[in-house]
Amino acid sequence: MGVRLRILIGLFAGLILAGCSADYGTDQHGQKVPAASIDGQWLVINYWADWCAPCRTEIPELNRLAKEGKGKGYRVLGVNFDGLRDADLGKSAQTMGIDFTVLADDPAQRYELPRSEALPVTYIIDPEGKVREQLLGEQTAAGLTARLSALREEKR
Template sequence: MKWRIKARFAPLAGLLLAAALLGGCGGDYGPDQHGNPVSAKTLDKHWLVVNYWAVWCGPCRREIPELNALSQSLQGQGVRVLGVNFDNLQGEELSAAAQTLGIDFPVLAQDPAPRFALPRSQGLPVTYIIDDQGKLREQLMGEQTAAGIKARLAALQGNGN
C-alpha cells in the first residue's frame, strides 16, 4: 500500500524537487562560455545589452568587435553586454565558437529569453536592451555599432520610459 501512494505522488515529488533546485539557484543566469557561473547579483539592477549571434551569421561576425568595444567602454556604468548563441551551443562547442569570433564579453549558455519575455527573432543578429528593472526596452534588428547602441541607451535612460 505504501508503494502505491509513493508511486502515485512520484510525478508531484519530481516537480517539487525540480522547483526547489531551480529556486535554490537564486535566479542565476547559468554558466558563461568558460563554464563560470553568472550570478544574478552581477547582472540584476543593471541595464543589459543582450546580443544573439551565430557562427554562420556574417553580420554577427562583423558586429562582435563593436560589441567588445561597447562592453569595454561601459565598464562601471551600470550596463552589461551579454551574448547568447542562437543555435544553443553548449560547453566546449560554445567556448570554441565564442573564441573563434573573438567574443570578450560573457556569453550565456542558458537563453535568458524566458526571464525577460524576449520575442524569438526570425533574423540575426538581434540585440535587446533591457532596463535595470528587467523590462525589455528595445529590440534592435541587424548589425549594430557601439556608437549606435550607446546612443539608444542614452535616449532610453534619459527619457524615463
Template sequence: MFKRLMALAAVTATLMLAGCGNDYGVDQHGQKVASERLDKQWKVINYWAEWCGPCRVEIPELNALEKQLQGQSVGVFGVNFDGLQGKELSDAATALGITFTVLAQDPAEVFDLPRSEALPVTFILDEKGKVRAQLLGEQTAAGVLAKLKELKGS
C-alpha cells in the same frame, strides 16, 4: 497535522529562497554567472551565430561597447542562437573573438524576450528586466550607446 504544516512551511521557505536572484547558469568559460551581474542593471543582450555574417562584423563593436561601459551599471551579454553548450560554445566564442560574457543558458524566458528569426538581434533591457528596445541587424558601439542614452534619458 502539525508535521504537515511544518513540512509545507519548509517547502514554501525553500521555494521562496530559491526565487531570490535569478540563476543565469554559466558563461562560455564554464564560470557561474552571478545574478548580481544581470539584476538591477541595464542589459544589452545580443543573439549571434557562427554562420551569421553580420554577427561576425558586429562582434568587435560589442567587444568595444563592453569596454566603454565598464564601471557603469550596464552589462553586455551574448547568447548563441543555436544553443551551443560547453566546449562547442567556448570554441565558437573564441573563434569569433568574443570578449564579452556569453550566457550558455538563454535568458529569453526570464526576461520575456521574443524569439527572432533574423540575426543579429540585440535587446536593451532596463534595470528591472523590461525590454526597452529590440535592434535588428548589425549594430555599432556608438549606435547602441546612443540608444542607451536615449532610453535612460541622460
C-alpha cells in the same frame, strides 16, 4: 511569538528572498554567472551565430561597447542562437573573438524576449528587467551607446 515579531520576521524573509533571483547559469568559459553580477543594470543582449556574417562584423563593436560599459551601469551579454553549450560554446565564442560574457542558458524566458528568426538581434533591457528595444541587424557601439543614453534619459 507575538504578532509584531512574526510580521517583522516575515518582512525580513521577504526582503531577503526578493533580492535572490535565480543565477544565469554558466558562461562560455564554464563559469557560474551570478544574478548579482547582472541584475539591476541596463543590459544589451545580443544573439549571434558563427554562420552569420553580420554577426561576425558586429562582434568587435559589441566588444568595444562591453569594455566602455564597465562601471557605467550597463552590461553586454551574448547568446548563441544555435544553443551551443559547454566546450562547443567556448570554442565558437573564441573563434568569433567575443570578449564579453556569453550565456549558455538563453535568458529569453526571464525577460519574455520574442524569438527572432533574423540575426543578429539585440535587445536592450532596463534595470527592472523590462525590454525597452529590439534591434534587428548589425549594430555599432556608437549607435547602442546613443540608444542607451536616450532610454536612460527617458527613465529619469
